[in-house]
Amino acid sequence: MKDYLDGLNHAQKDAVINYQGPSLVIAGAGSGKTRVLTFRIAHLLKNGVKPYEILSLTFTNKAAKEMCERISLIVGSQTTKYLWMGTFHSIFARILRKEAEHIGFVSNFTIYDTADSKNLLKSVIKEMALDPNVYKISGVLSRISSAKNDLITAEMYQSNNQLIAHDRQSKMPELSRIYKLYVTRCRNNNAMDFDDLLLNTNVLFRNKPEVLEKYQEQFKYILVDEYQDTNFSQFLIIKKLSAKHRNICVVGDDAQSIYSFRGAKIENILNFRNDYPEYQLFKLEQNYRSTQNIVNAANSVISKNRKQIKKDVFSENDEGELIRVFELYTDAEEGYLVANKINDLRMSEHYHFRDFAILYRTNAQSRIFEESLRKKNIPYRIYGGLSFYQRKEIKDILAYCRLVVNKNDNEAIKRIINYPKRGIGDASVDKIEEISLQAGVSMWHFISNIDKNPELATSGRLMKPLLVFREMISSLTLRQDEYNAADMLIQIARESGMLKEMHSDQTPEGISRYENIQELMNAVQEFVSTFESTEEVPTLANYLQNVALLTDQDTEKGENDVVTLMTIHASKGLEFKNVFLVGMEEDLFPGELSTHSASDLEEERRLFYVAVTRAEKNLVLSYAKSRYKWGTLSARKPSRFIQEIDAKYLDWQAGESQNNRTFNQSFKGRTTIEDEKFAEQQNVTKQMNQTGDLQIPESQNSSFKTSAKLNLKAGDIVEHQKFGIGQVLQINESGSNSVAIVNFQNGGSKQLLLKFANLRVIKK
DNA sequence: CCGGTGTGGATTTTT
DNA sequence: TCCACACCGG
Numbered sequence: 001m002k003d004y005l006d007g008l009n010h011a012q013k014d015a016v017i018n019y020q021g022p023s024l025v026i027a028g029a030g031s032g033k034t035r036v037l038t039f040r041i042a043h044l045l046k047n048g049v050k051p052y053e054i055l056s057l058t059f060t061n062k063a064a065k066e067m068c069e070r071i072s073l074i075v076g077s078q079t080t081k082y083l084w085m086g087t088f089h090s091i092f093a094r095i096l097r098k099e100a101e102h103i104g105f106v107s108n109f110t111i112y113d114t115a116d117s118k119n120l121l122k123s124v125i126k127e128m129a130l131d132p133n134v135y136k137i138s139g140v141l142s143r144i145s146s147a148k149n150d151l152i153t154a155e156m157y158q159s160n161n162q163l164i165a166h167d168r169q170s171k172m173p174e175l176s177r178i179y180k181l182y183v184t185r186c187r188n189n190n191a192m193d194f195d196d197l198l199l200n201t202n203v204l205f206r207n208k209p210e211v212l213e214k215y216q217e218q219f220k221y222i223l224v225d226e227y228q229d230t231n232f233s234q235f236l237i238i239k240k241l242s243a244k245h246r247n248i249c250v251v252g253d254d255a256q257s258i259y260s261f262r263g264a265k266i267e268n269i270l271n272f273r274n275d276y277p278e279y280q281l282f283k284l285e286q287n288y289r290s291t292q293n294i295v296n297a298a299n300s301v302i303s304k305n306r307k308q309i310k311k312d313v314f315s316e317n318d319e320g321e322l323i324r325v326f327e328l329y330t331d332a333e334e335g336y337l338v339a340n341k342i343n344d345l346r347m348s349e350h351y352h353f354r355d356f357a358i359l360y361r362t363n364a365q366s367r368i369f370e371e372s373l374r375k376k377n378i379p380y381r382i383y384g385g386l387s388f389y390q391r392k393e394i395k396d397i398l399a400y401c402r403l404v405v406n407k408n409d410n411e412a413i414k415r416i417i418n419y420p421k422r423g424i425g426d427a428s429v430d431k432i433e434e435i436s437l438q439a440g441v442s443m444w445h446f447i448s449n450i451d452k453n454p455e456l457a458t459s460g461r462l463m464k465p466l467l468v469f470r471e472m473i474s475s476l477t478l479r480q481d482e483y484n485a486a487d488m489l490i491q492i493a494r495e496s497g498m499l500k501e502m503h504s505d506q507t508p509e510g511i512s513r514y515e516n517i518q519e520l521m522n523a524v525q526e527f528v529s530t531f532e533s534t535e536e537v538p539t540l541a542n543y544l545q546n547v548a549l550l551t552d553q554d555t556e557k558g559e560n561d562v563v564t565l566m567t568i569h570a571s572k573g574l575e576f577k578n579v580f581l582v583g584m585e586e587d588l589f590p591g592e593l594s595t596h597s598a599s600d601l602e603e604e605r606r607l608f609y610v611a612v613t614r615a616e617k618n619l620v621l622s623y624a625k626s627r628y629k630w631g632t633l634s635a636r637k638p639s640r641f642i643q644e645i646d647a648k649y650l651d652w653q654a655g656e657s658q659n660n661r662t663f664n665q666s667f668k669g670r671t672t673i674e675d676e677k678f679a680e681q682q683n684v685t686k687q688m689n690q691t692g693d694l695q696i697p698e699s700q701n702s703s704f705k706t707s708a709k710l711n712l713k714a715g716d717i718v719e720h721q722k723f724g725i726g727q728v729l730q731i732n733e734s735g736s737n738s739v740a741i742v743n744f745q746n747g748g749s750k751q752l753l754l755k756f757a758n759l760r761v762i763k764k
Numbered sequence: 765c766c767g768g769t770g771t772g773g774a775t776t777t778t779t
Numbered sequence: 780t781c782c783a784c785a786c787c788g789g
Binding site: 059061062087088111114133136194195226229262361363549551567607 | 771779
């Protein structure tokens with residue numbers, strides 16, 4: 001008996017040691033899925049399989065990294081280093097770079113993220129002189145994306161009568177041509193979008209059987225995590241790669257398939273038995289995470305779905321508390337309740353803030369909870385929103401890097417040719433693009449030859465800045481292999497003028513931008529340092545290779561003790577001692593979505609299941625009987641899914657304080673709570689208390705947007721959207737701009753350019 | 765380069 | 780209703 005297997009239960013162990021042939025591991029929520037996956041790989045390695053013969057695919061970098069670390073603990077990091085472990089996109093990007101010439105790309109191709117794709121698509125639609133109100137960027141892009149995920153190339157699209165008919169019916173007959181031109185432009189730019197990484201891998205394997213064979217031979221064992229979330233394109237890659245050895249292990253839970261809107265096909269996991277008839281089935285059914293009540297309640301909901309693989313998830317933990325359902329009158333009341341409950345539980349059970357999560361269906365729902373948490377001085381962190389790599393300043397500086405590495409990247413050049421401003425205006429950029437497109441060359445090619453064709457410079461004024469720009473980029477390009485990525489980044493930041501631009505901007509936004517650049521530099525420095533013991537050189541090109549595939553979660557900082565707010569989608573795979581599932585009204589969640597087919601309903605039910613199974617100890621469901629949406633207050637009903645939970649697991653409670661509180665249902669304003677405590681808060685003299693904290697009453701009519709006309713004076717208390725509460729120390733008038741120096745509660749004093757500041761006045 | 769005005773869109777989003 | 784954006788005029 002090998003000791004490293006001892007900690008596994010029977011089912012887990014079975015799934016680990018039977019590693020030959022196709023395996024389907026159905027892993028119920030909280031059943032130790034990652035454990036099985038890591039131990040299975042470790043077990044393969046212990047049984048003499050070479051690390052480079054193992055291909056292990058995940059959906060997030062975080063999952064890959066975590067798994068790698070856990071395997072290292074068993075077999076050592078020298079071995080795991082050679083595993084092919086990563087996200088679908090990063091692994092196949094790696095293969096595509098290696099084999100780029102087989103499909104007509106250059107190895108240094110740029111990976112376009114969604115924003116890049118949108119920009120490109122925008123200019124395609126403009127180029128084709130189509131009405132952008134008819135051809136909406138996001139709609140068109142999602143059509144193209146789903147075509148790609150179904151492996152329908154532009155050529156196939158064109159000759160697919162059904163699709164063409166559909167487009168004609170939806171009044172977008174040009175979609176097929178847009179798709180084609182978009183693909184052409186990507187190719188011209190030597191760029192691939194996310195979907196291309198998968199599509200082109202399929203194309204590569206289809207067109208070059210000898211290449212496919214090479215990888216089929218190499219990857220003797222293939223493992224796929226979260227198999228229920230794979231799309232058709234991913235499915236086919238796996239199928240092709242595993243065709244030779246047929247040692248494929250897929251792990252997942254059909255009950256947690258919640259990404260169909262992104263092309264995920266639950267059928268992939270449901271039909272595994274048909275694709276690999278000789279498969280072995282392993283079911284992990286013991287849930288180690290949650291109390292019996294939570295597990296049983298979750299089961300009672302998901303059992304109503306038709307499309308599913310039968311399993312019997314159970315818990316041997318304590319029976320636990322009943323699930324509490326709170327019916328409240330308004331969202332403000334809901335926020336108040338959640339904040340109160342967090343404090344109560346924290347006091348009575350000694351939980352940390354990080355033991356709490358507030359989960360909701362859509363990001364927009366977070367606001368009311370932010371407010372209520374802030375009022376009670378409960379620290380929190382919102383996940384979602386703009387990711388680090390999506391920030392303008394980061395995208396800008398990376399665009400410089402991209403251009404240095406890939407001269408065909410027109411999207412990059414357009415982004416930074418006049419940033420910081422150097423006198424090459426929009427009209428000139430359009431002209432340059434037009435001429436170079438007609439000439440069939442990249443914009444960079446045109447610019448770098450501008451002195452040979454001076455007559456092409458649209459105006460004499462343009463020549464000089466173009467030459468300066470060319471000189472800067474050329475000079476950086478020459479250096480790119482001499483210096484490492486970190487040094488290059490600094491040089492780019494300096495020589496482009498970006499650093500200067502950032503530095504001179506002393507608004508809080510400007511300061512934060514500067515800090516972001518700094519943070520990027522740290523990340524690059526870290527990347528460089530991982531190369532220390534290797535012979536490879538951490539060039540800028542190397543760094544750029546996967547940067548588009550990084551997301552915010554990968555740069556996660558050390559975890560603070562804070563309450564977590566996120567969407568249910570984002571919570572997948574995580575667990576919390578106490579979960580508040582809020583906004584559980586029918587129209588938000590769900591049943592009455594605009595499109596409600598039977599399978600949509602089932603997916604919503606799975607989403608609900610995912611949410612419920614995040615909780616370990618306490619689960620609170622809440623909904624408001626009335627809620628503002630788009631400015632209108634209307635009556636709400638509880639989500640049908642609450643009723644679908646077997647009633648014996650529920651503890652219904654009306655608004656907690658009906659005894660000592662009266663509810664104002666006249667709905668004037670959003671606050672309808674009128675209890676002593678709250679009234680007290682309203683009357684609190686708005687000043688700093690001993691600890692320097694502020695007790696802030698909800699101000700009724702002030703909003704964040706009228707900052708330009710605030711007329712602040714020293715001594716005023718203000719609230720900034722990002723920086724929180726502070727007191728104005730001083731106002732400086734400089735020309736037409738007023739600058740306030742504000743002392744913020746947390747984060748010291750900052751200068752605010754009032755024009756830009758998202759301020760509201762708390763007290764004059 | 766700005767500020768004012770008009771318009772359209774308002775699920776979820778691991779890559 | 781509330782936000783981001785495109786557009787226009789000074």
